[in-house]
Amino acid sequence: MSQQVITPELCEWISEQSRAGHPADSILAAMLGSGWNDTIARQALARVLGPSAAPTSSPGSAPGTTAGLPEPDLSRFAPVIDAGDRQVQVVMALRQPRVVVFGNLLSDEECDGITALAGRRLARSETVATGSEGSEVNAARTSDGMFFERGETDLIRRIESRIATLLRWPLDHGEGLQVLRYRPGAEYQPHYDYFEPAHASTPGILKRGGQRVATLVMYLNTPVAGGSTIFPDIGLDVAPVKGNAVFFSYDRPHPSTQTLHGGSPVLDGEKWVATKWLRQGVFT
Known part of the structure; x- marks a missing residue:
């Protein structure tokens, strides 16, 4: 597992899954099911989808929690x-x-x-x-x-x-x-x-x-x-x-x-x- 790296091919696959409408939690589950290390999988999701889109917890989180992460709106690159x-x-x-x-x-x-x-x-x-x-x-x-x-x-x-x-x-x-x-x-x-x-x-x-x-x-x-x-x-x-x-x-x-x-x-x-x-x- 220590040899796993985030490649351009992996990033493109994550992008394709997201464009197809699959939520970040589902993409993470698919990666884990394919043998990806949990830490590396989450880092790859954060890199491609942004920190606010990456899953913050596993399925079964306590009710009342908010999905994603706090994140300022930097989408327009405004100063x-x-x-x-x-x-x-x-x-x-x-x-x-x-x-x-x-x-x-x-x-x-x-x-x-x-x-x-x-x-x-x-x-x-x-x-x-x-x-x-x-x-x-x-x-x-x-x-x-x-x-x-x-x-x-x-x-x-x-x-x-x-x-x-x-x-x-x-x-x-x-x-x-x-x-x-x-x-x-x-x-x-x-x-x-x-x-x-x-x-x-x-x-x-x-x-x-x-x-x-x-x-x-x-x-x-x-x-x-x-x-x-x-x-x-x-x-x-x-x-x-x-x-x-x-x-x-x-x-x-x-x-x-x-x-x-x-x-x-x-x-x-x-x-x-x-x-x-x-x-x-x-x-x-």
Whole structure:
């Protein structure tokens, strides 16, 4: 199976199946039945049909989940996307893995408003516990953070609505906005945002909306130096620029998504970010 590669012939066959009206789930099932590796088959589907069309789960998924993946409308290759109440720039886009850098997603006033609201409620950031249920302080994450309830204020509601429009994903499929502050030297070492299936906490977490399928990191200020968002698997660094954001999606909880990412150390000044995680289903 390790010798399987995505060839032009395979891509053309997938295109033919799609043009014939076969849904992505049926094409995936046919490929698996022919002996294709599941990971490679899904990567091929995402490459040909686009990340939003590729199947995100196997048959028998829990009811209430949304098919496909969050995905901005890049079909026209337009440099600006209408996000409802704001025109958002497309700075950069990768297809596989799906990574999009947005410009001007938030105004300076919105960035300042979020940091002012969050600043009073910051505490040492935690991560999902690896050996038990709940969360824990982790040396890999040296930031302070807090969570807003979904729709907690008018400002938060406006931004959440904008995100839902931009990424074409139901508003109620999003977790509450998390705000993090990184002081000089603080970092978040490379990690994945999906919930590890083997962790003790995961079964309980998944009851509240299923797996995470995408992440949007919004920069609330511009550090003097350092603090880029790094993607080691693909050699990408995204500069933290106030009002900009980086979006990436992942169709399964597996390293094959190439969504390993982290926050490099802040070298001078502080870095503030607001993160929105999107789930398969309604987040409660």
